[in-house]
Amino acid sequence: xxxxxxxxxxxxxxxxxxxxxxxxxxxxxxxxxxxxxxxxxxxxxxxxxxxxxxxxxxxxxxxxxxxxxxxxxxxxxxxxxxxxxxxxxxxxxxxxxxxxxxxxxxxxxxxxxxxxxxxxxxxxxxxxxxxxxxxxxxxxxxxxxxxxxxxxxxxxxxxxxxxxxxxxxxxxxxxxxxxxxxxxxxxxxxxxxxxxxxxxxxxxxxxxxxxxxxxxxxxxxxxxxxxxxxxxxxxxxxxxxxxxxxxxxxxxxxxxxxxxxxxxxxxxxxxxxxxxxxxxxxxxxxxxxxxxxxxxxxxxxxxxxxxxxxxxxxxxxxxxxxxxxxxxxxxxxxxxxxxxxxxxxxxxxxxxxxxxxxxxxxxxxxxxxxxxxxxxxxxxxxxxxxxxxxxxxxxxxxxxxxxxxxxxx
DNA sequence: TCTGGGGTCCTAGGACCC
DNA sequence: TCTGGGGTCCTAGGACCC
Numbered sequence: 001x002x003x004x005x006x007x008x009x010x011x012x013x014x015x016x017x018x019x020x021x022x023x024x025x026x027x028x029x030x031x032x033x034x035x036x037x038x039x040x041x042x043x044x045x046x047x048x049x050x051x052x053x054x055x056x057x058x059x060x061x062x063x064x065x066x067x068x069x070x071x072x073x074x075x076x077x078x079x080x081x082x083x084x085x086x087x088x089x090x091x092x093x094x095x096x097x098x099x100x101x102x103x104x105x106x107x108x109x110x111x112x113x114x115x116x117x118x119x120x121x122x123x124x125x126x127x128x129x130x131x132x133x134x135x136x137x138x139x140x141x142x143x144x145x146x147x148x149x150x151x152x153x154x155x156x157x158x159x160x161x162x163x164x165x166x167x168x169x170x171x172x173x174x175x176x177x178x179x180x181x182x183x184x185x186x187x188x189x190x191x192x193x194x195x196x197x198x199x200x201x202x203x204x205x206x207x208x209x210x211x212x213x214x215x216x217x218x219x220x221x222x223x224x225x226x227x228x229x230x231x232x233x234x235x236x237x238x239x240x241x242x243x244x245x246x247x248x249x250x251x252x253x254x255x256x257x258x259x260x261x262x263x264x265x266x267x268x269x270x271x272x273x274x275x276x277x278x279x280x281x282x283x284x285x286x287x288x289x290x291x292x293x294x295x296x297x298x299x300x301x302x303x304x305x306x307x308x309x310x311x312x313x314x315x316x317x318x319x320x321x322x323x324x325x326x327x328x329x330x331x332x333x334x335x336x337x338x339x340x341x342x343x344x345x346x347x348x349x350x351x352x353x354x355x356x357x358x359x360x361x362x363x364x365x366x367x368x369x370x371x372x373x374x375x376x377x378x379x380x381x382x383x384x385x386x387x388x389x390x391x392x393x394x395x396x397x398x399x400x401x402x403x404x405x406x407x408x409x
Numbered sequence: 410t411c412t413g414g415g416g417t418c419c420t421a422g423g424a425c426c427c
Numbered sequence: 428t429c430t431g432g433g434g435t436c437c438t439a440g441g442a443c444c445c
Contacts (some may be wrong), residue, residue: 037413083413083445101411117413144416144445229443262419263442291414331437341412345439381414416444422435 008152008163009279010137010186011193013203017146018086020139021125022115025064026072033112035075039104044330069113073127076110078102081293085117095350100283122146128181129174136170141279149190151279162186162207171205173223188394194216194226213273218245224233225270232259232267247271252370263326284387285327289335291381297339307380311368312361314382319357327387328353332363335381346370349386353393 014020023029028234035409038396050059050067059067087096094109095123101104126145133140139151148169152158158166163186174182185196187208195217218273222244223233239258241247256264269275292314298307299338322328331346332354346367354360364382 081411081413083411085413091437099412101413104411107410147445226441232440260420286417287415289415293413333438341438347438380412414445417442418444419442420440420444422438426434426436427432 001131005153005159007188008158008186009188009193010150010152010163010167010170010184011190011197012133012150012182012184012326013201014146015181015183016088017125017180018117018122019088019092021122024125024179025121026067026115027065028067028069029072031090032069032088033094033096034088035091035096035102035105035109035112035188036086036115036117037084038078038080038114039116049344057356072113072115074110075102075106075112075114078106078114080295089090098158101317102363113369119145124179128178132173133170133178137166138172139279139281141281148223149193149279152186152327162209164205164207165199167205171203188275189273189275190279191270193219195224198224200214203231210273214245217273218248219244220244222247227266227270232263237258240372244271268325284389285325286387287331287383287385288318288321288325288327288387289303289381289383290314290337291379292375293337293379296376296382297376299376307377310380311382313381315364316357318382318384319355319360322355322384322387328355328388328393329384329387329389330354331385332360332367332384333383334364334367334371335379335383336377337379338375339378340375341378342375344371347383347385353388355384355390 082102091112096105137150141149151162167184181203183201183204185193185206187193196206196208252268254318329350330353334346
């Protein structure tokens with residue numbers, strides 16, 4: 001019997017991911033104030049406009065790097081709704097930041113270049129860098145398009161220098177394959193690894209041990225803990241608690257009393273760097289949804305036809321997502337956002353699992369009837385939950401299927 | 410001139426059953 | 428007639444994350 005090695009968990013975060021992917025195509029934009037957000041990207045439109053405005057040559061999709069900087073659209077020319085998903089450092093100098101409305105950002109930094117989001121492209125590079133990691137360290141947890149947790153514990157060499165050697169190998173391999181840089185934190189658990197990955201941005205590595213808790217973690221503001229959001233942070237500050245160290249100094253019972261049994265106890269553990277969540281490599285989706293914010297607020301009666309079309313399109317989009325990914329669901333719901341930003345949801349569970357657009361549209365329509373539409377609408381969404389993979393569904397309902405368990409379980 | 414889209418998880422009350 | 432719990436499912440809202 002050999003002793004179990006101590007857990008070493010890495011959190012890897014791609015550096016300014018969306019902007020960096022754009023720079024691979026448009027290196028001429030490096031160093032400029034730039035924001036990404038707003039309307040969806042269509043590179044063909046860009047090429048068409050180039051050919052119209054610069055007819056002295058024929059432009060193709062090979063020419064992205066040659067597009068003159070002057071040609072790119074500016075923030076001040078953008079009209080419409082939307083928020084910033086990424087702002088480069090030169091843009092941040094002007095007070096522009098992610099999640100900020102584009103209209104407000106345009107006032108702060110009108111000359112910034114604005115690129116629309118190109119999720120398809122970001123997803124392509126996402127798959128690529130995750131593939132590289134997987135070949136080196138197979139136990140990976142997906143945390144969205146630009147982040148993963150990696151369990152170093154059982155990887156050969158994963159313990160060397162606290163994980164630094166393996167982190168460096170992964171960084172180098174990702175850069176060689178994609179031209180993109182990332183930052184990696186390695187720690188005894190996910191909670192600390194997530195914080196560590198922020199310590200040496202960009203293109204950095206940070207190693208954190210249990211003994212570093214007081215020195216490196218406790219001076220940080222509570223908000224740095226993944227799971228403490230704006231509400232919890234404000235409430236903590238109301239009690240004079242600003243740093244993780246101050247949080248750690250609170251009695252567990254006191255936290256439970258003020259934040260609830262579950263969240264209070266978690267706060268106490270988190271402040272002491274305790275976290276035993278495993279790195280989860282596979283998970284089934286719980287729900288799928290599509291939602292859209294209208295270009296202008298719509299009235300339930302006055303804009304009835306337009307709303308009906310959008311509603312049907314959303315139902316069809318969710319249905320297509322379900323079918324493409326092989327799922328059906330039996331809880332169909334809607335989400336509305338009114339012009340005053342109030343959000344209302346309604347859902348209904350039906351007897352039969354479905355991924356049929358007409359059925360989803362029908363149930364969603366019934367949900368809509370239960371809402372008092374006394375204000376203009378800003379957003380409409382359709383959601384399908386209580387999902388089951390289609391293959392399990394076939395097994396459940398097909399009596400001839402030999403895999404069907406006769407007496408449950 | 411504010412404020413996207415796609416998710417997860419938790420809480421809390423009521424229905425319903427044993 | 429009154430008085431229980433526990434368990435599960437459904438629904439609505441909200442916090443939080445990327």
